[in-house]
Amino acid sequence: MANTLKTQIAVNFVNANIKSKHFELTGELLCPEVLKECFEHISLKVVDNKAEISATKYLHMFGLLLLNSSAEEQVWLPNNHIFDRNKDQGQIYQFRVRFYPHNKRVNFFNLQSPDNVVFEYLFLQIMNDFLMGKLGGSDKIDDTNVLKLITISFLMPQSLPFKSSSIVDVHLSNQSIHYFNIGNKVSNFIIKRFSTWWIDSFWICRTVKTEIQKMKREKKLLAYYKQMFFTEVMTHEPYYWIEKYKATYNDGNKKTEVTLTVNFYELNNKPSLYFGEVMMYSLDELIDIKIECYNLDGAPPKTVLISPRNGATMSLEFAAKGAAESFVSMLQGFVMLFVSYDFCFKSCEFQTMDMKLRSQLQSFGYLSSSSITTILSSAGDTSRFLIHESPYKFGKYEVVVRHKAEETRLDIEIIDENRVKLFQNKTELKSCDRPALLHYLRNKYKIQRIPRNYPSMEEINKLFQLNIIEPYDIVHQPPASAEPVVYQRDQLVIIEIKSGKKPITKTEVSVRYQRMMLKSLQVEDPDRSEAFYKAVRDLCKLHSKKPESVLKFQGTVLERKPSFLMEFSPNGNLLDYLCQNQLTVDQKVDIIYQIVNILGFMQEARVFHGNLRSRKLFVFVKEGTLNIKIKLGDSGLSHYLDTLPLHEVRNIERLPWLSPERQQNLKSISLESECYAFGTIVVEIIYQTDNFLPDLNMSCMQNDSPLPQYTKLVTEEQNAFENQEDQLVPEAKKAIEDIQDFAKSQCRSREPAVRPSIMKISQVISGKLWSSGLSDMLAMIVGLQNWKVLIFFCYLRFKDTPDVTQMK
Template identity: 20%
Template sequence: MVADESLTLTAVVGAGLGTKPPTRVRFRQPQHGRASRVDVICKQLMACIVLTNMNPPLSSPPTVENILLSEPNAANGHDPKQDIKSTALTVHLYHWGKTREGADHLEDTLTFPPGEYVAEELCITAAKACAITPGYCSLFGLMRESDQVWFPPNHIFKLHHTDNESLHLRIRYYFPGWYNGSNSSCAHRYGLSKGMESSVMDDCVMAYLFAQWRSDFLSGRVQIPVSHEAQEECLGMAVLDMMRLAKESDRLPVDIYNNTSYKSLLPRCMQSHIQSYNLLTRKRIRYRFKKFIQQFSECKATVCNLKLKYLISLEMLLPSLYSERFQVTDLSSQEATIIVNGNKGILWCKGGEEQGADEVYCDFPEVIDISIKQGSKEGSAESRIVSLTRQDNQILELEFHSLSGALSFVSLVDGYYRLIADAHHYLCKEVAPPRLLECIQSCCHGPILMEFTISKLRHSGNCQGLYILRCSPKEYDKYFMSFIVGYESMVEYKHCPIVKTESGEFILSGTKRSFGSLRELMHCYQKEELRTDGHTFQLTRCCPPSPKDKSNLLVCRNNQVSEVVLFPLLHKHISHMVFHKIRKEDLSFSDSLGRGTFTKIVRGVRKELGDYGEVHQIDVVIKILDKAHRSFSESFFEAASMMSQLSHKHLLLNYGVCVCGDENMMVQEYGKFGSLDIYLRKKKNCVNITWKLEVAKQLAWAMHYLEDKHLVHGNVCAKNVLLIREEDRRTGSLPFIKLSDPGIGIAVLPKEVLVERIPWVAPEFIENRNNLSLATDKWSFGTTLWEICSGGDKPLSTLDCSKKNLFYEDRHQLLAPKWTELANLINSCMDYEPLHRPSFRAIIRDLNSLFTPDYELLVESDMVPGRIRELGFPWASVSHEPAQFEERHLIFLKQLGKGNFGSVEMCRYDPLQDSTGEVVAVKKLQHSTAEHLRDFEREIEILKSLHHENIVKYKGVCYSAGRRNLRLIMEYLPFGSLRDYLIKHKDHIDSQKLLHYASQICK
């Protein structure tokens, strides 16, 4: 164990070096062989060093004095040529270079003239100078030493000739215990399979960390306890350091000892502490130190081993080296300390550092979103409130005393999240790395290794035309387009380089054309036929990064179960049906609430007997499956079972099912304010932008919950979202919604029903039923978001099924709102490439980013999308078909008549569900055979063409179940049929009235 190994080193190196009487160290001689005492000491030292399988650096670190990151900005008001020799920015590197004496070391620096520099680009330039490869660059950050401020990667330094900014390139992200590579439970980078894991750091990064921590240790940057135990640890580390110096200079440790004071290898506070001892004690310490140096003269440990043991000792001695602390104020104005640690996550200590123990708030993978906004009015203008949203939708709000402190904290959590949970996701746009945003825009992977690239191609279909765009794992500003050529068993994997020039242009190897972005380059070559090594092919489908892809970019910590799945199953059925059975006697039925595609919806009351004999009553909604659709019973019960096994505050409760004879019923929670689309139309002038965004965010949370469980809902739309609570602006209560069950599963619906549901059903599923995936729900969410923005309007409602199909075939988009960020979100959800749609984690983040003071400047029209007639498509003219009534809004009142072929019902068409709708007569067929349907359609066409005061007025039609069921909607005449009226009132009707009726019939 590491702790025991450290103790072993202390026993060998540190014993007797302190103020206590020296302990005599005895080494047992082996019974066989002639091992010397020094050999035994060396073996004990080596036993303390656990090596990992670390890759050697690609090249030795170059010595760099001046690197110009970008051309000086001429807009700064001075001549760039005059400033080229002036220095406005210095980046210090913990980069070892020997002095002439061979003992002391100086920091290397990079200097930059006045201009504008992005922090991420500075970091990359410095990493190049230190031979740090792209795969490890995410461990680094830039810090200003004077005030200990870390800069987010997107920070822009605007420097003039009078400025003198000084920064340090530092390893910021650290995972304790990373060095024990022989133990798979310790921190490591993921491998393609077990046994193929790699180290968190390679030799080059480890050497940089050694230089950084050694500098912190000796300079006193971190506080060291002044105690006898700490003193012995420090002296032991000084022995290691002196041995390292001897190895690096190819000299004997004794020579280094004779030319170097051992105190120079100790922290300043420890030097002062030892200097306070009397002369005799100081001589004894120096004498014992020399004896140990002499004993270690023939030790075979390498420089790398000695540095590693030095780091291990420092990690145990000074945890503050890899934990960051932030002083904040919570919403109750109480001081608190936030601690961020690579292994433990985000901790806090209420009441400041001195009071109480550290409590874990959450781990990095649990964070969904972070936002930054202006601080409270009572605070300073510089203060900022950081809102951190957890997986369970709990929000922690902290007030930082400065913007720089807030950005430092957020960028730290954001960086750890990308190292642990998802390498291609950011939690907060205010600190998002520019290169990451560029990669996301271009569907480009980070610097993943070739084996992960080939594995992803194989799992994505392994067919010709498939390709992956990725950053080079060895060189900056170089990319690879990895693709497949050949067929079946003759498949080959090719990796074509793409180079980014100094001017920022992108060029594909073997071509001469240059492009301004990776996206432009790929858009061009996807249209062309390409040739390589005798193969002719065309790029057809990109494999973008998937949420939580496992690769060498992710670190698995020593306290972390391998929760990241390499290629997660996108759809998982609940293994068996589970639901509560409810007796029909316990249900009472009241008002009709309309119809679904295959169900009647009724409001009711459920009665349940309590433990003490009391009767509980609760309002419920009862969905009754039509007897004509009993073939869908299994799917109906699957939906009930799925909802019964899920628990989320934004998912509608399912109380159980009731089966009585040939009636199948689902009993659900009652939503007092009805479906969302109806409420939006009813309250169009009352709901504002904030209301709509809040409702959209709540729906996204429900979808994130389902996505996390790899469950596809399949029927996300505004009419399937129920409003449980209205907004109350007096109390600050927000609206509250719940997503209802999916109903009959999308996978078993007839084709015509699916086409009728365009544009809620994703285009890839219309094309092929095997394409059901989590991405299907993302498309549906985009359409639902469009509905919410439009105030409950239905997209493409004026188009018939053939034109809806054409809408998908021509890859058109719904006309988006004027609000650019909102339009981009809708369009990204409704991307025709399923793999390009964002995760719901990203959707929640983007919705939260819209809650800024800027949206208060927007007017409602900025959020309302255009109509289909405004799109300008040649086929997008408004349908001349009279109004099509929605079956769900037909509220049955009573039956007016029934014959051999059909029946007539009295219904209220109540689209606002407030009993204000018009009463109509609805005629429907008893049998929906093709012949009956054709006859009925002819009857409707005749009635539609007749306009006379003595002919019943045609109002429209109502299709359901994919146009299989047809209903005729007519005006309601309260006196009913003339025949029945005459029989009922024959005693009051004279000949004159009969002639009048006959005359009207003749007309």
């Protein structure tokens, strides 16, 4: 028996009720063959329905994890692995779901879904990872939720399948749990959470039994508790399954130890390659990967060369045995499932036979009937066809032909590496090699629909992708989506370069007939890249809070350098608009009021801008009206500038907006510092300039201020009230001294505690200013010099306001 085991490999499963399988190492045993047999093996155990299961749809979700590996990180077999009798004999693997579907796609209530086999096995895997693996020790799951998960785990029946349609009542025979066996049913990771396990385990058993009895009295479906378990884990540890690898990154000058992983970039939820916490490339950008080994026996270290679409090839060295192949197969799996199923890296060494067949036949993966109808729909009478994987049989393909309203289906059977046979209703039509078959089909049925023009139409992609873009030639109009998307560079039509200066260039572009602003970071610096990303992330958070007052993030552009598409403002930034247009007093006051509102929802969201100024505010004017809408833009590279010394030139330029505490510590961004910047913005609006240095000493607000340059708006209505203007000027002159004192002592005070709160300023402008009847006076005094009227309004409001320091 021992000798027999040495010529075998063993595959375990994630539940003890599923017996292990053994495979003889005779001939060429391929990894896909093992995966197929394992999938068929579990499908007989985890579900009770006898319907045919579209197994080909799911194969690339699964993998074989090496259990008896000495490496620190996990080692997965690549799908193109060929088992070797000398090297692989005696190895033990575990059959696992390697890539988890999107959380919103996992539904245990759809009892007739063909996805049930995968979902049921995924549930068993997550439950096993929690009870017996590191997941149970996660500090992201608190003790209360741990107890809830333990309870649901022991609610499950004693044997498979765990029928989702079962009613949880007194007739359900759940797993037994008592003081003497609970220690064998949970891992040390869970036990270590409790300081006195020998006492705590007694109360845990008692609590679990009590909760299970409550659940049985409620008589809900077992699917309800499976869904609860899955949701609980995915809420706290959604990416616990993501793999991590250690490698040495060689940039040509030095070598750096890095931790490699794939994570989901939060702006577009696309899988991306990360070095630690730094995003390097979206997986869409990778075009090829190669593994090089300089040892004749193929032993580590091995070098992985990654070639992005725009950028130099990266070199990564892996020291652990099997780590390089495991890492590359992880990237390939993410690309196929989360990006596009038909994409495969060019290097043939990573392609399985299935991948080569799909490439040669230009075949889709398994398609649903509705997807086939969508792809083959056409307004013309020309025949068209497509090839896709058979839903039920591995290694078989189906040809679907559409001519007008008639549909014909043919079967392709793979004979060997070169020859194939074509059948119609089990009648052989042709036997030839693959190129000859395609030539025959294209001559007979004219147009072949190929995956490149219909990305992510395969059924498997629908489990992993939420925002699947419809193909360009679909007959029906796809529904509009509010979510940001990813664009190729050739989808952008350049209209005008607004700013070509480094480090950030701004270009007005047209995307699908919509004007947008393309912002691109032109320097390759991780610190500036992170600041650029953070500025957009913060803007997205604020947009979710108040979309009407924040520029919308429209999407990303697939380029080597970070590039974002933002909502386009046809009227430009606030300062330029003020200098180019003659605004009335009420328009300026309304602008200030809108800025106060922006500060208000920044306070609610606890997201502070850090670079608040009039050039970061954008103007939208509704055509044919005088209504001006202000929206907040991103902070640019201010988070990077905050890491530089204060005397750096770019920080000196920011001094008028930086509060004294921020000048001491640039990273000290708070509500008070934003109020200080707001005070400077009010001065910008009045003076219509931000060129304060060296002309204006903003720190003391004394008599060295330059005379304001205003443009007086002259209309017939204003001339009618010329006498009133002359009468109001003396009062306005008196107001100047008082309002300057208010600005100095409160809004731009050196002491943060003295500055007024957002609520205080909002009450001043929205409550006292407009409710006191002064809005009616605006029409009478609209011709007055704007700065005098604004100061006069503020004076009327604040002259009787108690001292803020006394109020505190």
